[in-house]
Amino acid sequence: MADRAAGALSLPDDWPAHADVSLTLNRMGCFDWDLTTGLMHVDEPGLDVFDLHPDEYDGHPASLAARVPADEAVRLDSMVAQALKRGSDHYGAYFRIRCRDGTLRWTHTQACVRRDESGRPVRIIGIVRDATQELADSSARVEVDEERRRQTSVVETTTAALAHARTVQDVIELLKNSHGLEHLGATSLVMGLLESGRIRLVAEGPEGSFVPGTRYTRVDDQYPMSEVVRTLAPRFIESKEDFAESYPRLWHAIGDRDISAAAYLPLIAQARPIGALGLLYRDKIGFTPEERNLLVALGSSIAQSLQRAVLYEQEHDLAEGLQQAMLPRRIPEVPGAEIAVRYRSARLGQDIGGDWYDIIALPGGRVGAVIGDVQGHDTHAAAVMGQLRIVLRAYAAEGHTPATVMARSSVFLHELDTDRFATCTYAEVDLTTGVVQMVRAGHVDPLIRNQDGSCRRLPVPGGLPLGLSAEFGRLEYTVSTVELDPGQTLLLYTDGLVEQPGADLDDGMQLLAALVDDGPHDLQLLADQLCEVVDERGGDDDVAILLLRRKGNYAPQVFGRLQQHVGQNDPEALRSSRHMVRAAVRAWGAHERADEVELAADELITNALLHTDGGAVVTVRVLSGIERRMRVEVEDRSSALPRRRDAGESGVSGRGLMLVDRLSESWGVESRGSGKCVWCEFLIPDRPRI
Structure with missing residues (x-):
């Protein structure tokens, strides 16, 4: 079959x-x-x-x-x-x-x-x-695959670059300068951010492509960016006719730019719109499904980057505000010294840290200079810095020695129950003699700049950083004594000025010394130049700088000084002190103000004897500077500070400090390590020249 x-x-x-x-x-x-x-x-x-x-x-x-x-x-x-x-x-x-x-x-x-x-x-x-035909067919497939890979690579490359963008401006610059949009075939772009119900145009490119009247638009306007923000869906315009029919107002403004297609993408982050992106094309008809998917993916990446940038800027503004609030609002005028201070936040990392500086006016023509750095780069470091700065300032103003100031500050930081430590250098400068007492707690060495501009490192023996010395029970800090000649400058700074990743600290110190050596004589200009170097270099650490120059013509003179101890329940000593004040007034040519000086001195002495335990030390001296002043000081062992208040109902008590305030040009209270000193000053005429 x-x-x-x-x-x-x-x-x-x-x-x-x-x-x-x-x-x-x-x-x-x-x-x-x-x-x-x-x-x-x-x-x-x-x-x-x-x-x-x-x-x-x-x-x-x-x-x-x-x-x-x-x-x-x-x-x-x-x-x-x-x-x-x-x-x-x-x-x-x-x-x-x-x-x-x-x-x-x-x-x-x-x-x-x-x-x-x-x-x-x-x-x-x-x-x-x-194999000609075979490879021809294969080549066609390869070209298609290559085009897909190229477009995918554009999105991946753009996404990777956006990951490094930290601010909204970084995102804008990346999109405008990147060749990715050219690879996608777009000839221009526009981007807007949603703010209070309006879309603010933040980027357009190339230059000159801005359409007047579109800087701010409402969400309900008949514009493609408004539409995608309202609907949260992309809008692909595939022909000139589609553009002109759907958005006649915008097409009237850009119709002469030979735009044949456009893609408008909503920028969505955390399920809410934050803006829109528009890509405009020439000589393009329609969008393939692959192109649509790639553009939507690109819009998602841009949205996430913008959201991160907005949150970063908000956090940075908060941290920077906290940092600035913790730093001194102003640096006091210090007779006999020129001072320049600067702070620069990091350009990488968290941008904010615990670096600080401070200038503390001390009695007797002295000034305290502080530079420090709390571990970490966040708002917590800035908060700890603020507390530590205030405490260290208080200890110094109380009259404690530099070593005691450091030890007590270390104990405070340790008891603050934080995991942070701090490095610090505290220098107490006597501007009259030029003697500098300096204590270093784990900080970088300071520099000294001479009058001729030459600069040298100042090795200072140091102890453990603040917080750590208290934890390990090593609170002994060595006090180094150096002399600051007239015209010399003391440079205090934090390690962000000299440390760079992968570089040796000594190299950074040498570079800084060279910069200071070649820098301008003016302290403010020198501080600005050092900050410019920091800005150009960038880095992941903030920087604080303090420059203090001793003036050569500052030499306050004391013409006469009388002092007497007045014990409690010692009427004779009280009468003797009053007689001393009266004699000083006559001897130093202050006859016109004799009654005022005697009355104010009597009030200060009486207050010390009535409101404190133990006696008082009364000192009368004449200070000669720009103007002659007579100064009356009453020192006691009480740490309780006097306060000015109104007189009581009986009118017997409460007038003391009010009288001192009215009678004298100035008065104040200085804390001392063993108590306080209340003082007042009176202008007196110069002695006649013979």
Whole structure:
């Protein structure tokens, strides 16, 4: 029955086709290479693949060399040699041949290696074929895949770059300067942020592409950015007609710019709109599904970056406000000294830290200079810094020695129940004598700048940082004494000025010394120049700088000084002190103010004896500076500070400090380590010159 069916089909005489016919029809040829003799048989279809006539081939592989470029021949020889060496049974490769007309054509070969009983290769039998069409089809697919990869790469590259953007301006600059939009084919862009129900245009590019009247638009306006913000869906405009019909007001302004398509994307973060992005194209018709998906992904990345940037700026403003609030609002005028201070926040990292400076006016022509750095770069570090600065200032103003100021500040920080420590340098400068008492707690060494501009490092023995010294019970701080000559400048700074990642601290110190050496003489200009270096360098640490120069012409003189101790329940000593004040007034030419001086001094002495335990020390002196002043000081052992108040109902008590305030030019209270000193000053005429 099968025979009858076969006969009924009436198959062709040459069916099935011989293998040679199949190979020929598919532009394939065969070869048989005998490795022992070196001869290679190539059939006629195979020679046709090589664009050779039969009479042009002599049976040796070298005859094919004319059709194989040299670099391709080297690659093929290397591939065959490796296959034979590794013991492979098969190999295959694409290579090019040069045709008679000089053009290159892709060819493919595939072969089987025959070996003898010992494994030695003896023959290679294979085929060669024309691969032009195959690779053409493959190339088309590769181009499509390459375009997809390119567009995906643009989104990935842009997303990676956006990850480093820290501010809204960083995001804007990245989009305007990036070549990513060019790779996407866009000719211009616009971006707006949603603020209080309006869209504020924050970026447009290239320059000159801004449309007047669109800087601020309402969400309910008939604009594409308004629409995508309202609907939270992208809007793809695929033709000029679509643009003109949907948004006639905007098209009227940009219709002459040859815009053929546009993509407007909502910028959504945490499920709410924060703005919109528009990409405008020339010579583009429609958007493929892949392009739409890529643009939506790009919009999502931009939105997340903008959200991070907005939150970062808000946090930075809060931290910077806290930092500025914790630093001194102003630096007091200090007679006999020039002072310059600066603070620069970090350009990387969290931007804010615990660096601080302070200037503390002390009695007797002295001034305290403080530079410090609380560990960490966050708002907590700034908060700890503020508390520590105030406490250290209070200890110094109470009259404690520099070593005691440091020790007590360390105990305070340790008891603050924080995990932070702080480095600090405290210098107490006597501007009259130039003597500087300095204590260093884990901080970098200060510098001294001479009058000629030369600069040197000032090695100061140091102790543990504040907080750590209290924790380990090592509260002894060494006090170093140096002299600051007139015109010399003391430079205090935090480590952010000299430390750089991967660099040695000594190199940073030498660089700073060189900058100071070559810097301007004016302290304010010098401080600005150091800050410019910090700004250019960037870095992940904030910087505080304090420069203090001793003036050469400051030499306050004391013309006369009288002092007496007045004990409680000692009327004779009280009368004697009053007599001393009266005699000083007459001797120093203050007759016109005798009653005022005596009355104010009597009130201060009486208050000390009535409201404190123990006696008082009364000192009267004349200070000569720009103007002559008589100063009355009453020192006692009580730390309770006097306060000015109104008189009681009986009118007997409460007038003391009110009288002192009215009678004297100035008065005040200075804390001392063992108590306090209440003082008042009176202007007195200069002595007549003979």
